[in-house]
Amino acid sequence: MKELWTSLASMMGVFAFFQSLLTVAFPPELRLALSRLLRRLRTVLSTHCYFDIVEIDGVSTNELYNAVQLYLSSSAAASSSSGGRLSLSRPLNSSSFTFSLSNADSLVDHSFRGFTAHWDHIVTQRPQNSFSWRPVPDEKRGFTLKIKKKDKPLMLEPYLDHIMDRASDIRRRNQDRLxxxxxxxxxxxxxxxxxxxxxxxxxxxxxxxxxxxxxxxxxxxxxxxxxxxxxxxxxxxxxxxxxxxxxxxxxxxxxxxxxxxxxxxxxxxxxxxxxxxxxxxxxxxxxxxxxxxxxxxxxxxxxxxxxxxxxxxxxxxxxxxxxxxxxxxxxxxxxxxxxxxxxxxxxxxxxxxxxxxxxxxxxxxxxxxxxxxxxxxxxxxxxxxxxSYCSYPAMKILMKNYLGFEDGDFELDDGLFAELERLIGEVEMTPADVSEVLIKRRRLGKRRAVEEVVEALKGRRKGGAMWEENARREEEEEEQEKRALESPKNGESVEAAExxxxxxxxxxxxxxxxxx
CATH class of the missing domain: 3.40.50.300 (P-loop containing nucleotide triphosphate hydrolases)
Known part of the structure; x- marks a missing residue:
């Protein structure tokens, strides 16, 4: 055992000697050129090609990065992939769980036409003393795609198009809108x-x-x-x-x-x-x-x-x-x-x-x-x-929403809906006001709630107490608005008010x- 440790120490000493010799014999510029040459040789001899997809592309977010992240995080991609660690999360007020590829982890996708795609999620910290003319995130994120060189002509563009289309479908159907x-x-x-x-x-x-x-x-x-x-x-x-x-x-x-x-x-x-x-x-x-x-x-x-x-x-x-x-x-x-x-x-x-x-x-x-x-x-x-203000067709939709009316219910009555249709054509009442009446009276029954809407419309007719109150309130609001404006009221430059x-x-x- 002692002889083994002695041999290992001798080999390490020889290695350190040759390393120091190379350092003295080759200047830094030559060593850098040799390292570049070795990387190029490795790229030429390799059977794979690599593509980097960064999160920030110039001044805007790279949409391909977001699409890849969503695609790899989807259940379809996860079920057809091997390896990889997924991070589970549930956003605030969200109704569903989402999962994404963890930082510095890998995933293999076999789901596209029998080809194999290797994905690496690379996350690095930006240097603290790095200068940028615009604010940038502290972390630099990106995906690296590795595919076989022989598959590139047939696979690369169709695969990326597939990812964009798939991500769009997932975003529309499965993800919560924001x-x-x-x-x-x-x-x-x-x-x-x-x-x-x-x-x-x-x-x-x-x-x-x-x-x-x-x-x-x-x-x-x-x-x-x-x-x-x-x-x-x-x-x-x-x-x-x-x-x-x-x-x-x-x-x-x-x-x-x-x-x-x-x-x-x-x-x-x-x-x-x-x-x-x-x-x-x-x-x-x-x-x-x-x-x-x-x-x-x-x-x-x-x-x-x-x-x-x-x-x-x-x-x-x-x-x-x-x-x-x-x-x-x-x-x-x-x-x-x-x-x-x-x-x-x-x-x-x-x-x-x-x-x-x-x-x-x-x-x-x-x-x-x-x-x-x-x-x-x-x-x-x-x-x-x-x-505009509530019309009779819009009124029928509100009664379906709040009271559960069916289309046939509007025909089976003793003139109540005819009176409602006549009043709604004469009185200006917003859908919000009608909705408030229906919300307050929805527990009284369908007919009673409609009668309450009719009474509210009658109260808003010109000359009624409610109409006078609304007119007074509108005059006060107009007066406050005039005082708040710093410039005189503009003349109507378009016929939009009509x-x-x-x-x-x-x-x-x-x-x-x-x-x-």
Whole structure:
């Protein structure tokens, strides 16, 4: 035993001697060149080829990385793979468990046409003293794909396309949709993203939405044409995006419409709070960090920031020169770094709006006449949807939702529904107000609840006590709004208040005024 240890010590001494000799004989430059040569020889002689897929690609998130992560984490990939360790998690307020490939672990996928793909999940810490012109995550994440060289011509591109398609299906059917909001002051989360998210669980659908069936069909057809129109948009040279303007009184279902659109398409929602955005550059960065198959929403755009009509309030000559003819959103600030109307226009229909595909922009407002016409033109807001007061078809949908009515129930009555239909055509009552009456009276029985709705409508007729109270309240709100505005009330630059906004190509869904 003693002789064995003596021999090992002698061999280590000889190895150390030759290592020191090589260090003295070969300068660092030569050793570096030799190591590069050895790596190239190993690559040439190897039977496999390697591909790196990093999480951050330039200034935006690499969608292929997210697709690979979702694909490898799916139950289909896991069941057909060997090896690998999966990390289980359940997000806050989520109804399902998710699992993903652990850091620095490997997985073998045999599921694609009999080929074999080796995946490694590489996670490394970034150097503390590394400099970057933009905030980056502390960890550098990426996948390494190893396949046989002989399989590359037949496998690589079809396999990656398969991963993208499979990830898209999983995201739509199995994963919880997400509701994003931009962080205060543009701050980033630990992964370097400016958006914070929670699972999106709004139950609104087009079946439950209190809207005339014909109008719902028109909107659903337009959404379906958009989703299936990739080749059309490429052929015509248009960016694959679409804009919707939802306008009308409060309580008419604008937010429920957005939720129904997201549930219908299976898209995530990015709720953009403009009051938290300081500059045009920050707005562009937020846009770059949104994903495809998403709805970007700006609610109450007339209230969040000052979007005064440029015709009524032209900027001073110097400001007009600096801003390219656009007035500032934050009036009274000469700082060129502030958020401008020009920045918002480019956000919806400029070069930066084309940095992603398959996106929908939705603006909502209670006072469309206060919005600059440049934001309302086709190409930015392609379809204008007037969310009006409750109609009789919408009333029937609400009674189905809250009281369990069937279609035949509306025919078996002694004139109650005829009176209801007459009153709803004369009185302005929002779906939200009708819903509140039905919620409070739903335990009284179907007929009694309908009678309560009829009484509520009678109370809102002109001359009734409730009508006088509502009129007084509306006058007070208008007076408060006038005092709050820093500039005089804008004249109507478009005929939107009458539901008459015209948009080329049949891109308008509107409701005529009552009594027309």
């Amino acid at each position: 509701l994003f909001t931009n962080s205060k002051g543009g701050s980033l989360d630990p992964r370097g993203h400016p958006w914070e998210s929670v699972p999106f669980k709004h139950p609104s659908t087009f079946d439950t939405l209190a809207l005339d069936p014909d109008r719902k069909r028109a909107i659903m057809d337009d959404l379906r044409d958009f989703v299936e129109g990739k080749s059309f948009y490429q052929r015509t040279g248009r960016a694959w995006k679409r804009g919707y303007l939802l306008y009308g009184p409060p309580g008419t279902g604008k937010s429920s419409m957005i939720a129904a659109m997201a549930n219908y398409l299976g898209y995530d929602i990015y709720d953009l709070e403009l009051t938290e955005v300081s500059t045009n550059s920050e707005l562009r960065k937020l846009l770059m960090k949104t994903t495809s198959k998403s709805i970007i929403v700006i609610e109450d755009i007339d209230c969040s920031i000052n979007l005064s009509n440029r015709v009524d309030h032209p900027p001073p000559p110097k400001r007009r020169h600096l801003l390219g003819g656009e007035s500032e959103l934050r009036g009274g600030d000469d700082n060129a770094r502030s958020l401008t109307l020009s920045g918002l226009l480019n956000f919806t229909d400029g070069l930066w709006s084309c940095c992603g595909s398959e996106r929908i922009f939705v603006f909502t407002t209670n006072h469309v006449e206060k919005i600059d016409p440049a934001l309302l033109r086709c190409g930015r807001m392609d379809m204008h949807i007037h969310m 539901g008459k906004i015209e948009c080329g190509g049949g891109g308008e869904v509107r409701e005529e005024k009552k009594g027309e």
